[in-house]
Structures are given as structure tokens and as C-alpha cells.
Amino acid sequence: MKVDSGRVPPERSFMRKPTTGLLLLSAALVIWQLFSWTGVLPLRKIPSPVQVVSALYMLTFQGLPPEYLLHGHVLASLVRVFGGFFFAAVTAIPLGILMGWNRPLRIVVTPFVEILRPIPPLAWIPIAILWFGIGIKSAAFIIFLGVFFPILLNTVSGVLSADVRLIEAAKVLGAKPPQILLKVLTQGALPSVFTGVRIGLGVGWMTLVAAEFTGVKNGYGLGYLIMIARDIQRADAIVAGMIVIGLVGYSIDGVVKRLERRLLEWM
Amino acid sequence: MVIKKLLAALTGILIGAGLLWGTALGAGAVRIGYLQSDLHQLAVFVALEKGFFLEEGVDVTIGGIFKAGPEEMTAFASGGLDVGYVGEAPAVVAVGNKAADVKIVGQANLEGSAIVVRKGSGIKTVKNLVGKTVAVPGYAQVQDFLLRKALAQNNIPAKSVNVIILRPPEMIPALESKQVDAFVAWEPYPAKAVSSQIGEVLLYSGKIWPNHPCCVVVAEAAYLKDNPKVIKGFLRAHVKATRFIQENPEEAVKLGVKFTGMDAETVKIGMGNIAYRYKIDRKGLLEYVNFLRTMGVIKVSDPEGFVQELVDESGLGEGPS
Numbered sequence: 001m002k003v004d005s006g007r008v009p010p011e012r013s014f015m016r017k018p019t020t021g022l023l024l025l026s027a028a029l030v031i032w033q034l035f036s037w038t039g040v041l042p043l044r045k046i047p048s049p050v051q052v053v054s055a056l057y058m059l060t061f062q063g064l065p066p067e068y069l070l071h072g073h074v075l076a077s078l079v080r081v082f083g084g085f086f087f088a089a090v091t092a093i094p095l096g097i098l099m100g101w102n103r104p105l106r107i108v109v110t111p112f113v114e115i116l117r118p119i120p121p122l123a124w125i126p127i128a129i130l131w132f133g134i135g136i137k138s139a140a141f142i143i144f145l146g147v148f149f150p151i152l153l154n155t156v157s158g159v160l161s162a163d164v165r166l167i168e169a170a171k172v173l174g175a176k177p178p179q180i181l182l183k184v185l186t187q188g189a190l191p192s193v194f195t196g197v198r199i200g201l202g203v204g205w206m207t208l209v210a211a212e213f214t215g216v217k218n219g220y221g222l223g224y225l226i227m228i229a230r231d232i233q234r235a236d237a238i239v240a241g242m243i244v245i246g247l248v249g250y251s252i253d254g255v256v257k258r259l260e261r262r263l264l265e266w267m
Numbered sequence: 268m269v270i271k272k273l274l275a276a277l278t279g280i281l282i283g284a285g286l287l288w289g290t291a292l293g294a295g296a297v298r299i300g301y302l303q304s305d306l307h308q309l310a311v312f313v314a315l316e317k318g319f320f321l322e323e324g325v326d327v328t329i330g331g332i333f334k335a336g337p338e339e340m341t342a343f344a345s346g347g348l349d350v351g352y353v354g355e356a357p358a359v360v361a362v363g364n365k366a367a368d369v370k371i372v373g374q375a376n377l378e379g380s381a382i383v384v385r386k387g388s389g390i391k392t393v394k395n396l397v398g399k400t401v402a403v404p405g406y407a408q409v410q411d412f413l414l415r416k417a418l419a420q421n422n423i424p425a426k427s428v429n430v431i432i433l434r435p436p437e438m439i440p441a442l443e444s445k446q447v448d449a450f451v452a453w454e455p456y457p458a459k460a461v462s463s464q465i466g467e468v469l470l471y472s473g474k475i476w477p478n479h480p481c482c483v484v485v486a487e488a489a490y491l492k493d494n495p496k497v498i499k500g501f502l503r504a505h506v507k508a509t510r511f512i513q514e515n516p517e518e519a520v521k522l523g524v525k526f527t528g529m530d531a532e533t534v535k536i537g538m539g540n541i542a543y544r545y546k547i548d549r550k551g552l553l554e555y556v557n558f559l560r561t562m563g564v565i566k567v568s569d570p571e572g573f574v575q576e577l578v579d580e581s582g583l584g585e586g587p588s
Contacts, residue, residue, distance in 0.1 A: 065406060133446045215433045231337040231406040232564045233366035
């Protein structure tokens, strides 16, 4: 099974042309604002872009709760996501390579993976709080669960899709099994691993916000920020928080893509 | 032909689903909301269990049971509720920020919250809370207010205490596992912490602010305008239930056990901390409005006018509170 690395050739992606994307976005914002002004979109249900921008200003310079500034919320969320991601990556990638390499191991582990994988990370929240309490550890655990399986599955399929001729050639040239594992299979699986990393980080970022809804200890986090905004019934601040989450998620994906392109240039 | 049959079947399914949906929503009935296991709001459960709403000719259906007031106010904003039992602060915040349009039509209770600390934590006074982590059910709502007031009374800056938000059902486990050093919650959670030997009460809310108003009955403004008779009937049932609790404490405890799923001892301790009243306390309401203004949570230029606008007592009958 060949898993596509998910890389879109630059010329086919219209988002690569910043002007087109920006134009479309601004047009959408103008229409949104017009709808708000004319009352087609009632302000009680959805704030106008102008309100959202002023809420962003408030979040950035005054903070919510007061003095808890936006960059602190972003930073706290990033720390949680990358904490969970780190543990998921260092466990899922080696396990995935071993599973791809060793058939008996794959047969033994696969049923467990298949049962655990469909459980939404959010269903683990009560257990996570029980095991790790409120705070970074349980949030990181929830994110770990979201990140682990995409990386694992993509790594396994990456190893399995390694070119048989390359393995044969390596054998002919006198390579030992550990060398084949490290040089041929692992490197051959890299594009697929990167796909797993990108999907995993995306899922992790989505999971984070909900994980923070259960409570955080230091008063920071984008999910927590949204909960506070809901507590005081400020839809403009809620939407502003959502937009920040979207932008940060988009940036993370962009960084990973760039990293992938640079690291896999030789392929 | 096949397409026609398919279309007919599809239409049938859609109509059936629509009917089911309509029945599930309890078409025509008053959609009510209240907080999960909140002993302050026992009157709603008493009225449901004793059939007081039906006696007063009001058909009610549960529109939602919520973990905290802000969630319930969001349900009002989305048009999912007609009448609700909720804390005074979330109601003021929602109206002040134009998120939901409701009127306060009756009081549910006075007092009934407490600051609870872990047993053996060594916290003996409010001053000992400095540097500790304290959980409240929501930002800028009743218990958050009570905590800030208690701190202010002891000249402690709010910033010197680490306040975090936890929904009350999660508070006792958090206290036990030392995630937090104290919490402020509505009854029966303080009582439960005491009866399960995990916590002890540092301060009852009646000591922070005597006779402070807490939960109220709110009605969606448009619904109230269109259905004044229904709201009157609803409030008659509410008054009846409130009096029933005042006059039949033992049976009220039994109903409280059923409502909260907690043991009789806990419910009894909890109810001892609550004054069940239905007359609206405007002065106390004004204090909430002013507090929320100074916190910067709502922007209201004329607090007295705001209160005047927010309260509608016309549905409540005369008589002692």
C-alpha cells in the first residue's frame, strides 16, 4: 500500500499565490461585515469582523482574564501540544518501524491499535484527569493520544511500502538486517512518517482546545481563553480566539511542510 | 417507478423523523433549564416531582440541564429555553453583554455557597489563601464574586491567589488529589466535601455577604411578553414549591436526595446553608451589576436603570417571601 505524502506541487496550490488567497479572504470579510450591518447575520448570534478585530486587540493588549495576554495563551497551548507530540513521536515512530519490519509483532499489536484508535481522545478526558490531574500532564496525554495513531499507522505503511528491489539490492550488496532496517526501510518510510506527523500535529492541535476546556492550572491556554469568553458571554472574543487557533494551526502545518521539503530534498 | 417509490419512502421517513423530533421537543410546552444537582434550585425539582406545574396548568419540558450558569445562558441565546433557574451573575452578564435577552421574574434562593478547604491543609483564615490555588465554577459568576469579596474584606489582592475554573462536579476529586487547595461552590458540593471527610468549610457565603441573593428564575423576554399567563402559572408553582421546602424540611430533604443523587446527611447539611426565597432582592442585584461593571465584564452606564429593566416582578403574587 502506497500512502501519498500529501505534498501538493507548488503550481497547483492556489494558496501558494498569496494574492489570490488574500483577495478571496478580504472579499469574504467584506461580505460578512455587510451582512452584519444589514442584520442578515444577527449580532447576537455572530459578531461582525470589526467586533472580532477589536476583540483581538483587547485580547492582545488587555488580556482575558485581564492581564492574561494573548501571546501567553498561545505559548501555553503550544507547549502542551509539543509536549504531547514529542512523546507520541518518540514512541510511535520506532514502534511503527518495528511493526513494519517484524510481521509477528505487527500481528500481535494491530488488534490493540485498531480498538484504541477509534476512541476519540476527548473520551479519555475523565480518565486523564484521574491519572494525571488537571494541568499540563493530562492535556499532554490527551494530545499524545491524538498524535500517536496517525504517526504510527503512517510509519507502518511507509515501511511496508518500501521498494522490494531496494531491499534485494541491499542484500546482494551484503547488508545485514539492522543495516537494511536503518538505511533502507527507515529512510524509505520518511515521507510517510512526515505525513503522519502533519496529520498528528493537526489532530493534536484540535484536541488541545477541548482538553483545555476541562481546566488548566496556570490560567493560560487558547481553549481556556474561549471558555472564559463564554463565561462572560462575549461571542466576539470567542470568535477571535477561534481565529487565533486556526492561524496557529495553519502556521504549524506550514512549518512542518517546509521542514519536510528541506529534509526530503534528496529523495 | 423505482424512483417514485424511493421518493415516497424518503418522504415518509422525513415526516416520521419530523414528528419524532416534534414530540421530543414537547411542542407547546415551556422549555425549562436548570443546573445539574444545584441544591439552590431544588424548587424546580420539587415542582416537577409534586406536579405543581401541572396543577397550575403549565406544561413543562426539560430544555436542558447544565453544569454551570454561562452554558445555560448560551442556551437562552440560542433560543433553546423559555424559563430557567440560574445564578444572578451569569444572567446579568448575558443581558449586559446583549448575548441573551431575559428578565428576572423570581428569586430562587439566598446564600448557599461556601469556601471549602482540604482537611488538614492548615488553611484557617481567608488570609491563609494567599499563594494557594482556589477553584471557582466560572469566571465572573456568583462564587467568583463571593471569593473576590472575601479577599477584599481581608485586604488581600485578588492576584495573590491562583484562581482556576473547574465545574463543580470535578471540584471534590481535585481537592482530594491536591490539585487545588480550596474551592468555592454551591451546595451540595461544600456539604459533600464535609460529609465525605475530604474538606472543611472555611467560610459560609452568608458570612461573606449576609442574605446575599444567588439563584433566580429568568424568562426569555420575548416569551414573557407573549405568554404572561404561562409565566404567572409557572411562578405560582415556583412559589408553591418554595413554600413546600420551607414548611416540609424532611420531605424536601428526600426530594433533594433524589435531585442530587447524594446521601440524606449531605443534603441536610447543604440545605441548612440555603435560604429558599422567591421575592427578588433588587439591592443585591444592583451589587452584582456594580461588581461586574468594575471587573470590566459588562459595560452598563446606568446600573439602576439596568436593574429596573432586568427585573419583572409582575408575575409574582403578593404575600410573605
